[in-house]
Amino acid sequence: MTDVAEERLRDALTSDLDAGFAKVVRVHSGVMYAVARGVAALPADAEDLVSEAFLRAYRALCGYRPDRIAVLDLRPWLLTILRNTARNAARDAGRRPAGPPRHEPTEHDLAEGVAAPDPVCRAEQQETRHGLGVLLAELPEVQRTAVVLRHAFDMPITEIAQVMNVKEGTAKSHISRGLQRLRVLTAAQQAVASGRRGR
């Protein structure tokens, strides 16, 4: 996302809020969805979460004066709204009986870069079901989000830290731990694949 493109989006919003917002949705749906996939269990839930977040963003924009929109960093602002929306949704869901909690690694796992309980076995199941993309689902949300923003959307560390509401150092460590973990998972997956070929 270049500064010029962001600038153009802000101009579009101030000249015609609704038409400008249509452009914002077209430009930023992809990154919103990629982050939403980190918190939503199902693709359809991610789509709903993205839509809900865009609607909240629009409602906020309705109350903003043009000079405020003129200095708005749209992408991190939208992603922050998305993560807040997800948190509220999770809190609401917490009031109802829910399924098992999302896998959170222990400090030991993070340090060792080892997935619990058995990466080979898990990776094998995952690969047969969905293929490679599902590896991301094995990452804790913070690592997944940081890695996706950095390496799939080429987002600067400062912006990632802003979106995730953490220090830059923390954002960097989420990225490197996430990558380390992905490396272990892909290695395990490859081992499983070659083992199968050997049979």
Add this chain to the structure above:
Amino acid sequence: MTNDNSPQVDARIEAALAADTPAGLVDAVMGKVFARWVSAPSSIGEVYVAFTRDGMQFLRPRGDEEIAEFTRAYRERFARPLMSAEKAPAGLLPALHGRPSQTLAFDLSALTAFERSVLEVTRRIPAGQARPYGWVAREAGNPGAVRAVGSVLARNPVPLLVPCHRVVRADGTPGEYIFGAAQKERLLRAEGMNLDEVVDLAGQGVHYLASDTTNIVCFPTCRDARRITPRHRHGFGTVAEAVEAGYRPCRHCRPAA
């Protein structure tokens, strides 16, 4: 390339990161976030209509107004962005001329439960007929809320489609309308209601008509009441008087609870 000194990302991880953005994501999100609008002819002239995926949400006369004005009014009330639709939803065009469509759905999610039930009740009043505000209040489950019904209908988001012009005063006169009293009278006459006779009867204290062949008592505009021949027709001021005289309230126009 990356500037955070992170290790190189190998090809398989690249592939995993190529997030599986589903085809049609943007269209799906646009469909959920944006409401659509069309401009269409109606029995009161050209109107703007806004609708969501759930159904019709807002209708206002076009007049000399630009779409920007309608968009602004819509935004104030529903806080949702609007974009133009390629075509009108099925059933809208006939409904705009008073021909109700079973397929036409409504999005009344921005309303309170009472507002919704007032509109649901009003929607069932057939063309060519009218009911008093008090009847709507009672059918909506709150007999005391007669004035509240007036307030709800004065803010009806979807006039014509929910025919609030068919809700009239207890004295038989049309009363007020979101688009003006004259427009209300014109619409009622255009739908075939004999407004003069209703007012005339009310002037004589007659608010209900009964038939001594069927022993049924109705609102004067009820389809069944209009079929009563003069020599079998009896007028009443209240349903209680009619019941006292041995008549049963009509099951179509439901003049009593």
